[in-house]
Amino acid sequence: MEVPILKQGAVLIATFQAALSDADLNHLRSALVQQVVRFRSRGVIVDVTAMDVMDSFASRTLREIAQMIRLRGAETVIVGIQPEVAFAMVQLGLTLEDVPTALDLEEGLDYLNKKFKKMH
């Protein structure tokens, strides 16, 4: 399954679809990290608005994506976790640990822009 990765300035935006298999998630993880390297991106927004299930594998993959990208010196924000999905994640005992989250794409971009400004 192809996941669109959009480049907007120094930020990459990846939009996750609803029915991602483990293999799709693994593929995405490497594709995203490769793109961050290729474009020398400083921020990544992972939009999970369409995801209707976030199980242990998906949340682990998101944490790994964020950690890998951080090692490249860039920042990841997860946006659009649906309320029902958030509820299920808490019940299941899943966390994204220290990966920042934001309400939607706009707030995610806002968060990254503030971060970039601080660095100057």
Place this chain on the structure above:
Amino acid sequence: MLDGVITVSISSDQDIVQARQKGRALAMEMGFGSGDATLIATAISELARNIVSYASSGQITLRVDDGGNRYGLSIIASDEGPGISDIRQALRDGFSTSGSLGIGLPGVRRLMDEFEITSQPGRGTIVTVKKWKQ
């Protein structure tokens, strides 16, 4: 009232997606709200993943249960894998033998209303969970 049984064979990560989509569709058809449907789909995803990682293959059965004045959705995850020798340990948070997160069973138990597990080492495992429609 809906009845019937849906069985999904589980042996790959693609089957995990299939099973949880069928579970969500059935839950919605039964009139569960989207919150409960999400809990059900998430539980199916974890149970199916356990089958793939511990037993390599098995099945997920979805069943509509008529409880008289209420009805519920049962999910039965069965496999003929190695089984679990210490069920109490497997139900403890943070326990895992496959190097995964160790969230599996205790987490699934919290997502659902009823939880039952039977397992025999060398014979396999059956996990049955149920959500009652409020």
